[in-house]
Amino acid sequence: MAQVASHDLANRMAELARSTAAPRSVEQVLEDVTSTARELMPGADAVGVLLIGKGGDFESLAGTSELPHTLDEIQMKYREGPCVDAALGETVLRTDDFRTDERWRRYGAAAVEYGVFSGLSIKLYTAERTAGALNMFGMKPNAFNAEDETIGAVLAAHAAAALLASKEGEQLKSAMTTRDRIGQAKGIIMERYGVDDVRAFEMLKQLSQDSNTKLADIAQRVIDTRTGA
Structure with a gap:
């Protein structure tokens, strides 16, 4: 099973690399990353990217549905949650069941109301003034495992590279x-x-x-x- 998943990941990363050879917007690259995460992780029912500026402003990008955007808004409202913590500090945060996770009680309760029981958030190493995270959400408990963390880390690195390249392009244009x-x-x-x-x-x-x-x-x-x- 692990060998099959690794083979799938290698193939998808090769496709992503080829797709970046042509001029594409950062939004398109991030959409490729989130759709690939959903494709390669059986437990990922929804995927999105959260960016947080130094002033506290945020962007919710490339969601595979409206759910990631809604959950990002809830996290920024309460200023708590795995996506926020991964973006601002921790490298990888996994939640097996929001009903029993004590780290983010208000957000966890809200997530469960939307039918979300599991989460996996991985930090994006972006520009100095912007923090980010690639976020996966599961409608069942224990939806993610260590293999998903590895896949997510590879995809997060690809997303971060696209964001940094976009930032450098904006700076050059300016x-x-x-x-x-x-x-x-x-x-x-x-x-x-x-x-x-x-x-x-x-x-x-x-x-x-x-x-x-x-x-x-x-x-x-x-x-x-x-x-x-």
Whole structure:
């Protein structure tokens, strides 16, 4: 049984790796991860991803049904639950029966009301300001085992890689936008005041320091003076 499961996991991970060769959104990658988790874990009746920002804001993503989103909202309301704890601290958290688990009494009672008795949450190693977890939910007690934990850890690593790649892409895009904005502002100053590009950049930096404003924001203000004229 373990050999068959390992073979299935290897095949599915190969498919996921091939699918990431083409440009795809992070949402699509996460949906592949959650659907694969549901496919490979017999006890996983619903799967989702929870991301928690440093300020406490959260996103519930790639749910295989509405159930993971509902349970995430309950956890964030009570500020307790395995998904929250896995995202913020623990690497793997497994619950065999929420009716008897004393760790999250309010959340556990709410989960049971929705027919959820088992849970498996695995930490995603995401960006510094964002915590995350891949979360599996079972409608029966004792739905998950050690093999499921291994499968979940592999899939969580794949999901985390997609999230980090997406973050790096956003940062690169932001940096390119900022560079273009500063370049445009420099051109305006050079034309308006008859200075070279070095002097134009020095003027932008001075304005930034004097007003304690980000250089990109100063550049945008310069651009606005031309577009508003």
